[in-house]
Amino acid sequence: MFKNIVNIKPEAPYIIHDNRPSAEWPASGKIEFRNFSMKYREDLPKALDNINLTINCGERIGIVGRTGAGKSSLAKALFRLVPDGTTGSILVDGQDISKFGVGDLRPRLGIIPQESTMFSGSYKINLDPLKEFSIEDIWSALLNGFSGGQAQLFSLCRLLLRKRRIIVLDEATAEVDLETDKEIHRLIRDEFSNSTILTIAHRLETVMDSDRIIVMDKGQIVEVGPPQELIKQGGHFSKLVEANDFGQ
Numbered sequence: 408m409f410k411n412i413v414n415i416k417p418e419a420p421y422i423i424h425d426n427r428p429s430a431e432w433p434a435s436g437k438i439e440f441r442n443f444s445m446k447y448r449e450d451l452p453k454a455l456d457n458i459n460l461t462i463n464c465g466e467r468i469g470i471v472g473r474t475g476a477g478k479s480s481l482a483k484a485l486f487r488l489v490p491d492g493t494t495g496s497i498l499v500d501g502q503d504i505s506k507f508g509v510g511d512l513r514p515r516l517g518i519i520p521q522e523s524t525m526f527s528g529s530y531k532i533n534l535d536p537l538k539e540f541s542i543e544d545i546w547s548a549l550l551n552g553f554s555g556g557q558a559q560l561f562s563l564c565r566l567l568l569r570k571r572r573i574i575v576l577d578e579a580t581a582e583v584d585l586e587t588d589k590e591i592h593r594l595i596r597d598e599f600s601n602s603t604i605l606t607i608a609h610r611l612e613t614v615m616d617s618d619r620i621i622v623m624d625k626g627q628i629v630e631v632g633p634p635q636e637l638i639k640q641g642g643h644f645s646k647l648v649e650a651n652d653f654g655q
């Protein structure tokens with residue numbers, strides 16, 4: 408999802424000194440999209456088209472839709488990894504995220520991207536580049552999270568060390584096998600029971616235990632609800648399930 412980060416121009420100040428969030432922010436993890444739209448370029452159609460959505464503290468949300476539906480864009484917008492010229496707003500714990508510098512926003516949210524980066528260096532440097540944690544903390548996170556030996560688990564360990572209130576998980580498709588994927592989800596459920604978790608889901612197994620599913624199509628939210636209810640309704644989600652079409 409974040410493979411294009413390096414191509415995106417710095418669109419906002421890193422820190423806005425006269426408007427910084429409190430040290431605890433976000434303490435609850437509520438997310439509100441209000442009439443939010445964005446385009447990657449002026450001549451392209453909207454990648455997100457008038458998104459209105461409230462995600463409650465501690466909710467586990469599965470985001471599904473076909474390839475190109477806008478799932479990654481929704482997550483990128485939360486990290487402000489999208490071009491200038493968005494309209495509407497995104498509030499986190501009631502604060503408009505565009506009012507803060509990106510350096511005050513991005514480190515406060517957790518991300519497990521599809522393509523995790525394994526930095527060279529020791530485990531300790533990988534997990535704790537800022538030297539914030541004791542070796543015991545690091546080993547406990549490692550032992551919890553590193554059985555699968557996958558690069559994604561490194562990202563997970565980094566997160567375990569920093570109990571973020573909002574976590575975005577871009578579910579792996581190619582890099583991680585089903586067993587490791589299940590392990591990651593189990594760990595996330597256990598370790599982040601109080602966090603709001605947004606999963607861009609590519610597997611049915613992953614989304615079925617979400618509190619709510621968001622179905623996206625052509626940049627819009629076309630369906631929202633608990634998975635079992637959506638299946639009963641026989642709408643977009645049940646069609647995706649039937650076709651097993653969860654994007655790449």
Ligand SMILES: Nc1ncnc2c1ncn2[C@@H]1O[C@H](COP(=O)(O)OP(=O)(O)OP(=O)(O)O)[C@@H](O)[C@H]1O
Nearest residue numbers: 411447454473474475476477478479480481654655
């Ligand atoms: N960097 C970019 N520049 C231009 N257009 C983009 C860019 N990234 C995404 N898009 C377009 O925005 C739309 C939404 O893409 P997005 O990646 O959010 O979809 P997605 O649902 O995450 O798809 P996938 O399941 O394939 O990851 C698509 O039409 C896509 O082609």
